[in-house]
Amino acid sequence: MIISFIKKHRIFLIFSIFFFLLLFQHQFLWLYHDDYGYASLSYAVDIGNVGHNYSLTDIFKFLGLHYMNWGGRISCFFIECLLLKFGLPCYRLFQSLVILFIFYFIYKFVVNRTKIADYKVALLTVAMYGIIEIMVIRDGFFWITGSVNYVFPILTFFALIYIMQKKQKSKLLLFLQIILGFFAAFSHEQTSAMTVTFVMLTLLEEKVLNKKIKKENIVTFVVAIVGFLLLLLCPGSHNRLENTSGFSNLSILGKLSLSIPNLINGVFSVWNGAFITLFLILVLYISIINLKNNGKNSKLVNVSSLSNIIIGVISFLRFNSNYFNYLPSLFQNQIYQKGLIILFLIQLAFLIYSFIFYFFKKDMFILKLFICGIASLSVMLISSYYPSRASIGFIMVIFVVFLTVFCQFFEKIKFTKCTNYFIISICLFSLINYMIITRGYYDNDKINRENDKILTEASIDIKNGKKVEKIKLHKMKDITYSGDQPYIDGFEYISIWIKNYYSLPKDVELIYE
Secondary structure (H helix, E strand, C coil): CCCHHHHHCCCHHHHHHHHHHHHHHHHHHHCCCCHHHHHCCCCCCCCCCCCCCCCHHHHHHHHHHHHHHHHCCHHHHHHHHEEEEEEEHHHHHHHHHHHHHHHHHHHHHHHCCCCCCHHHHHHHHHHHHHHHHCHHHHHHCCCCCEEEEEEEHHHHHHHHHHCCCCCCCHHHHHHHHHHHHHHHHHCHHHHHHHHHHHHHHHHHHHHHHHCCHHHHHHHHHHHHHHHHHHHHCHHHHHHHHHHHHCHHCHHHHHHHHHHHHHHHHHHHHHHHHHHHHHHHHHHHHHHHHHHHCCCCCCCHHHHHHHHHHHHHHHCCCCCCCCHHHHHHHCCCCHHHHHHHHHHHHHHHHHHHHHHHHHCCEEEEEEHHHHHHHHHHHHHHCCCCCHHHHHHHHHHHHHHHHHHHHHHHHHHHHHHHHHHHHHHHHHHHHHHHHHHHHHHHHHHHHHHHHHHHHHHHHHHHHHHHHCCCCEEECCCCCCHHCCCCCCCCCCCCCCHHHHHCCCCCCCCCCEEEE
């Protein structure tokens, strides 16, 4: 009876366990850095000291000023401000659900492309969350402002492309597709690029292959472009860049000379080791298959494949490094470094071509998704720096590609034990990484709770007329598992937002011991 129930509901059970693991981990998520600014409607613009008790009207007023004076990602910040208005427990639950559905969509994209048992695909899918290492988790998932910008829009994008793949759609789904097209594009620059790219490639595919473009896809493309332009042409973004960044005054070549190395070093950083390992395994496999199936003996395929194999072999021989951060460490000569960047760009072009060659006739959906991942990274070419969270969109896309390719591989070899050992290995690594990260945030949780209690009580005392000049707080046990703190040099300004959040006077001194 129990076994029968488990077999029938195994996918639901796997994702339910995954959700409870997410929810448990998220109990140790707290406000960090500019989270306090958005949770008190005081980041970048001033609507008066409202603490963290504000109305919906206050949120719209804040977002209007934010759009005109600071930045255009107001759909993301609306979600953040609204959720934090109802408190951290509400936010923790909501983010856990967002991550759950992102990975459920990854599962849905993969499971229909393989004959591997659905529960094995589900296990591999949820295990991918544990492949994400601490610096990406810290900078993207467990920093609320980072998460609503870099993680939440991925769900909107995945929901959009999932609906677009459906052959039969109700009027409700058609309407939802159009709405999702707008909000996916009017969210964050990288997700916006992915959205516009995917819809545009879909229109091109329909025109070339089917000779007929669906009307709903045309409408989706139009609203996506509108969302993209509203984000791109935001007055606040231009005002901020002109006032705060010398990068905007550089020539195109000057910008690229900074952003290209930043992008390469960021994507292939050592803090992204587990993901890069999976990615390079994928690259090696695709390259070998391309060499095998190169019926026309294309020199470009051969050169691309051999280049990829060199990248992979050197990376695996280095163990704690990879090709793209090992070679620059050999010499410090500037001419050598510039020549190396040119070489890397050529090799990355070969790598992208290998994926295009492999998927062009096999699976257009996966090919379009991969190109969208490249588009998300390309946006960073106009940025002066590359934060670790900027890889999140690309990582999620590669999870789909990786799982699709390797599930199809295990389906072909038909070695059940080999497949099971692979799944067990991935799941064990994932669980260990999950436990290490969760333990790190758990160790800081008691300190966060105590600091929150101290600040809340001080706020109440001040409102009751008590004079408070200094508030003593505790430092985090391990800064790796928290956001930036006001006691770190260069981040003292965070205390201003903390005071706004707890409705504390500006002259109160926060002392961390």
